[in-house]
Amino acid sequence: MTPEDVLPDSLLERIRGRAAGYDRNNTFFHEDLAELAAAGYLKLFVPASDGGMGFGLETAAQCQRRLATAAPATALAVNMHLVWTGVAHVLKSRGDSSLEFVLREAAEGEIFAFGNSEAGNDAVLFDSRTEAVPLPDGGYAFTGTKIFTSLSPAWTRLGIFGKDAEAGDGDGELVHGFITRETAGYRILDDWDTLGMRASQSATTVLEGVRVPAERIFRKLPVGPNPDPLIFAIFACFETLLAAVYTGLGERALAVGVETAKRRTSFKNGGRSYAQDPDIRWKVAEAAMAMDSLYPHLTTVAADVDAQADHGAQWFPKLVGLKVNATETARRVVDLAIRVSGGSSYFRGSELERLYRDVLAGMFHPSDDESAHNTVANAWLGPLEN
Template identity: 30%
Template sequence: MGRTVVSELWPDVGDLLPTDALDSIAAGAARADESGRPDPASLDLLRKIGWPALAIPTDFQGRGASLLESCAAQRLLGRADPALAVAVNMHIFTIGLTVEHWRRNSDVSWLLIEAIATQNRLVASAFAEPNLGGSATRSTLTAKQVPGGWEVTGKKYPCSLAAEADLVCLQVAAPGQDGAAPQVLVAMLPTNAPGLSVVENWDAMGMRGSASNTLVLDRCVIPDELVFYQAPAGAEDDDVLAAGVIWFSLTASAVYLGLAESALRAGRALLGTQRIAHLNSTRANLPSYQAALGDPYAALLTLEAGCAAVAARMDAGADPQRLLPAALAVKQQAVRTVPDFVSAIAEACGGASYARGGELARLWRDAQAVRFHPPTPVATRQFLGRSALGVPASLDLDESAPSLASKESR
């Protein structure tokens, strides 16, 4: 990779993610793609440099990275190994969610984040499920109350680093008490808890090294003391939830910005050496090829500026509810901008970019995964459209909008 050039848009996070560590991680990216598993040496290196404590406040023995600094670090990691970056982004998002919860509630959740920092624990995030439509505020897994906790059976998929992490953060549904609305419980469990197992069935086109396997819960009991958040199912008028969605939307977008920069680096190298014989010039020096990348690059720079600006506003104390549409807009733009940018580079490089073992082919495949992270594009599009019209908006897909109609009538 060579020495990282610090962008004017991002803080220098070289102390959090040294250049030599990035170079080592980049060296394992192709191996991870080929094997369909994260490179063990890269994971070990992240632990060695204290990556699990990145976004944990220094008061709790963490590295104290802000959201903007976390995005900057994830951008650099996305340049080195996008699949590893998107996998550990689930850890970053979970830490961000937990810290935001603690800041608003000042409860015993600080014990959890301090333990993660001091014990260098890696957290997997098991919020995705089949048949949810990308919702983060519901679960198809219904927990049954038992003495001391909640018993639950079901599957979480895809769950990045399910087999490699020390802890897993997950949400499950619980019946409401005395006729109240169903609840969603968010808890953190050790991955060696009784009733938890992993089925290694991840075999995707791209992001192959993210190890996004299936987490199976078989009569798994979640102790009451490990439930750190509870809210009505589908409820979104909550600062903690909004802050968590903002953390995920921005840090995930930063990963894909790093991927795009890596594709640009690879494209520069190819275009600078590929010659058009009858013009006696490299493609990089021809106006037609230069112009072909102009608009996609402008879109990428706009996305990068938006991501950094919204992260900075969150760090400055903006209201998460009011900032949420902007953060979701950043993520929604990434869904189009990054794949289009990588495709434009690949097209400019011609058949050389289509080689199965080539870096550009791998990055093109990895870029397609940006379409599938919740909140999904369909749900986000609906939310942003309703926000634009000034009507109540929800990240739950709601084709007939009965819940929104009831809000409007109140």
């Protein structure tokens, strides 16, 4: 199957038709999610033998790129489910079955969300401000606050992590596990009222001693950077699928800009189309060339993950570089499309106005611009000297 088979034009147009309403009303994309689930979209990484699509990261990324051309906020939220199922797929393909239950439960219709982000935690996956207290039965009680929890109204499984400060001879240990919707001890705040990506409903989740049983604890890692395959799999899926969403957003902005330039006419030039204006043509060409360099970048990185290419220490620079390239390119293309489209794009309700607000979210996703440049600089120049 291809992305066009999974997301036929008819489905894509229905999703596109609802996007403005979700954004305007700041509501979750319940209808989109129901249709995507019915189409098997939430099972992109689930093996075909279990009723899924059996896709790798390259094809899944192209599906997300296509979905984002219709509704970036829907695609961004769905990303979180696909990150976890993608992580399970990447680990399984490398001989690690520790998250195989994620694929099994996704095949049964469970929806996974990502509950790792914390305010003020620029260590991201290498430390946590959430407390993980060991329990006598081998489980853990987690207390802390998670932000940007996409799919808040709909998830049935939430991946979380926290720090057991007493473990590791006092150095601490990072504990990863899953809770279910029915688990007691957490609250979802009604605090998602943002500039863009509004339909994602990525509300704050407060963990108040929420208990994760031993069988749902799937990793314990030392604090700080480490080579565990889980860390690579999360970065690979998160950054690549994120890049796919913003690639699709940029692709749509370019298409809308082209349509508008052809439709607009110049009073000064006797009603000629703005598509004949040299300055407008230059801006469209600039946007198209930027996108043309992004498409192969996304494909190459995703394909290398699938092929288990050996990039050694360059893997993380490649992943964060793709994310920054995609989010910054999309932002530049949206800006050019607005300049091409004129003042009508400044009004609330225009698609470009919404895309402009949505694309700004890209700068906040990890790895942010500063962190990414630090990662790449360290890979090429070595760490800063003390």
